[in-house]
Amino acid sequence: MKRIIIAILIGLLVPPPAVFGANCGGVVPCVCGDTVTSDYTLAGDLACTNAGNALNVGANNITIDLAGRTISGDDTNTVVGIDNNGFTGITILNGIIRDTTTSGTDMRGASTGVISDVTCTSTGNQGFQNQGTANFVYTNIVGTDNVDDGFSMHDDSVATIITGTFSGNDQGINIIANSNLTGSNIVLSGNTTTSFYPTASTGGLTASLDTLSADTPVNLDAGVVTITGLTSTEGGVQIGTATVTIVDFAITATTARALDQVGAATSQLSRGTITGAVDTNGAVIGCAAGTLHLSQIDATGSAAGRQSILVTGGTLTAD
Known part of the structure; x- marks a missing residue:
């Protein structure tokens, strides 16, 4: 009988498990x-x-x-x-x-x-x-x-x-x-x-x-994208098939083209600087497809005697 009472008392001291x-x-x-x-x-x-x-x-x-x-x-x-x-x-x-x-x-x-x-x-x-x-x-x-x-x-x-x-x-x-x-x-x-x-x-x-800052690649693959105030260091910007507007920007790349439009995008970039690494052709900006318009852009970084901009397809315009 004493053992039963002790067991009951001990059981009362143990809290019940949490119910989830x-x-x-x-x-x-x-x-x-x-x-x-x-x-x-x-x-x-x-x-x-x-x-x-x-x-x-x-x-x-x-x-x-x-x-x-x-x-x-x-x-x-x-x-x-x-x-x-x-x-x-x-x-x-x-x-x-x-x-x-x-x-x-x-x-x-x-x-x-x-x-x-x-x-x-x-x-x-x-x-x-x-x-x-x-x-x-x-x-x-x-x-x-x-x-x-x-x-x-x-x-x-x-x-x-x-x-x-x-x-x-x-x-x-x-x-x-x-x-x-x-x-x-x-x-x-x-x-x-x-x-x-x-x-x-x-x-x-x-x-x-x-106001967007990034230190690895910005990859604008699809959709309608508008960025005002972009600071991109290291990785640069790659554009696929998106419709892109970028205003007031500084794009820098150390290991690839700073700006590379590879798909059938319609892009407009204005009031900015593009600086950085070059590909084997010396290009800082590349356009392979779609339409790319640049306005009030300062692009630097191409190798001596090479072009800063390389167009292999699509249409690139600048003013």
């Missing part, structure tokens, strides 16, 4: 795997090892304040830091999300809202993902050391980035399909393959950026 997947928010604390259904401020770091997502958005018009704390996965089980599939009026603030297997934040479906002062780092895919028909404003965000992209857009999604830094990823910003990106004050540094990559357009991809 419950609703939380407000005065109800959130644990890994929960669904946030009302405003919630994180009370401490959230270190997750559960399968699925660290937190799921489960209601419209709510704020998730990370309060300077960190949501982390285990690089194996936890898929997304904060996942939102279709809820609107969502605000996510002030913290770090890291070590998930795919995304730090995934805004998808017809979701809308604001993400501000958030860093997504060391994920297995992209730091920030905006997909479906999501429409979000991102302010003062950082995407760093992610396996694929610092920031990724898919499908018919819309995003505005107001001050963003993306570094140490494979690609800084990757835009696909019919996505529409508007941005300002964007810094892209130390990304392995390319800094800015609008690609695989299905007819409606657009990007309009004001």
Whole structure:
């Protein structure tokens, strides 16, 4: 009888295991795997090892304040830091999300809202993902050391980035399909393959950026792209089949042509400098296809006795 009583008392002292997947928010604390259904401020770091997502958005018009704390996965089980599939009026603030297997934040479906002062780092895919028909404003965000992209857009999604830094990823910003990106004050540094990559357009991809700096290649593969205030050091700019307007720029390359139009693009560059490495022909600017118009351009860096501009196809005009 004494042994039974002691066993019962010991059992009462052991807390029950956390139940993942419950609703939380407000005065109800959130644990890994929960669904946030009302405003919630994180009370401490959230270190997750559960399968699925660290937190799921489960209601419209709510704020998730990370309060300077960190949501982390285990690089194996936890898929997304904060996942939102279709809820609107969502605000996510002030913290770090890291070590998930795919995304730090995934805004998808017809979701809308604001993400501000958030860093997504060391994920297995992209730091920030905006997909479906999501429409979000991102302010003062950082995407760093992610396996694929610092920031990724898919499908018919819309995003505005107001001050963003993306570094140490494979690609800084990757835009696909019919996505529409508007941005300002964007810094892209130390990304392995390319800094800015609008690609695989299905007819409606657009990007309009004001003040963009990059130190690895800017690859304008597809869509309608407008950049005002571009500073490109090291990697230069390559243009595929996009419709491109670049105004007020300084493009420099140390290992390739500074400006190279390789596809059937329609491009206009005005008020800028193009400086840097040359190919075997001595060219700093190359045009192989499409239409390239240069206005008020200063191009330097070709080898002595060689041309700065090499046209092998398409049409190049200058004034």
